[in-house]
Every structure is written in C-alpha cells, then in structure tokens.
Amino acid sequence: MHRKTIFDTVRHMLRRGFTSGEVKALDTAIDAALDGMPVRSVSADGIALIKRFESCARLRGDGTVAAYPDPGTGGAPWTIGWGATGKGIGPDTVWTQAQCDARLESDLARYSAEVAAAIGQSPTTQAQFDALVSFHYNTGAIARATLTARHNAGDYAGAKAEFARWNRAGGRVLNGLITRRAAEARLYSSE
Secondary structure, rough: OHHHHHHHHHHHHHHHOHHHHHHHHHOOOOOHHHHOOOOOOOOOOHHHHHHHHOOOOOOOOOEEOOOOOOOOOOOOEEEEEOEEEEOOOOOOOEOOOHHHHHHHHHHHHHHHHHHHHHHHHOOOOHHHHHHHHHHHHHHOOOOOOOOHHHHOOOOOOHHHHHHHOOOOOOOEEHHHHHHHHHHHHHHHHOO
C-alpha cells in the first residue's frame, strides 16, 4: 500500500500540510486498519467533557473568536477555539467558529489515535478511552504518563488516582486543572 496517496489526499482536503503529531496519528490509524484493529475514537461524552473545559472562549462581537494567553504562564502557548495551540497561533490570531470546530475535529482524531497507540491492546472501556483522550488533549503526555502505564498494567484504581497529579501549569497548581482532572477520573471509572 502506498501511504503517500492517503497523505496527499488528506493534505489536499485540509488545504495544508501536517504537523509531526498528525503524521504519527495517521500512520497509527493506517497501521490499525491494516492490522484489523478497530480505529478508536472519542465519543460524544468525551467531546462534551473536552468542550466543557476548553470552552470556545474570547468570543468577539462580530462572532469571531480571539486567541488568549495560557492561564499558567500568562503568555505562550497562546490558545484559540477549543484549546488549539501551536504554530501560527499568537495574540493577534482570530478564527471563525467554523475554523475552531474544524480544528477540534482534526485534533480529536489525532489525539484519539495517539491514545490508541499508547494503550495498544489493553482492555479499555469507552469511558476510559474518553477520559484518556481528554487528559492527553490537555497535557500532551499520554506516552510518558504513569497514568498510561498503570492503565496498561490493568491497575485501573492506580490509573484513576494518577489524574490528580496533573494539576499544574506554569509551575503552579490551578483550580481549573484540579476540577478537570477530577472530572476525567470520574469519567474514567464510570463504566
């Protein structure tokens, strides 16, 4: 199979190139499809949780959305829409709601694929998967977190307890992160 054809088609559909994370996520999804593994995706419950905490903030009077500084640092990384960060997002960035929603959809596919790769064949409920995607969406740490290792070892109580450790940004404990991690832990153990 020629992956280049798939990548070129998606690149054309998106009208842009890929980040390294997106390349990795597409490779993971292609590998899963070829191996006959189901391609996991975040459910409506997981998306609702992410949206609850990312909230498409800084709505302007004209209906567009402005970027805002990271709450932990007061500056970079600048964030826009449903928690989007990265190249090209700064203090003057303004998107339409459609751009915010499209980026969320793209990010959810990438983060879901990265979580699926990190947990491999470990037994995982949909609620656990959703909680892990929310965690990864916010931290980017699924591959290195003890939470993931505990989950993969079948230590679900230990994994649930690990969520609470990820409550800092910019070196400070943030109430919003305490609340988010508690919600993720509840979702993780809900099934």
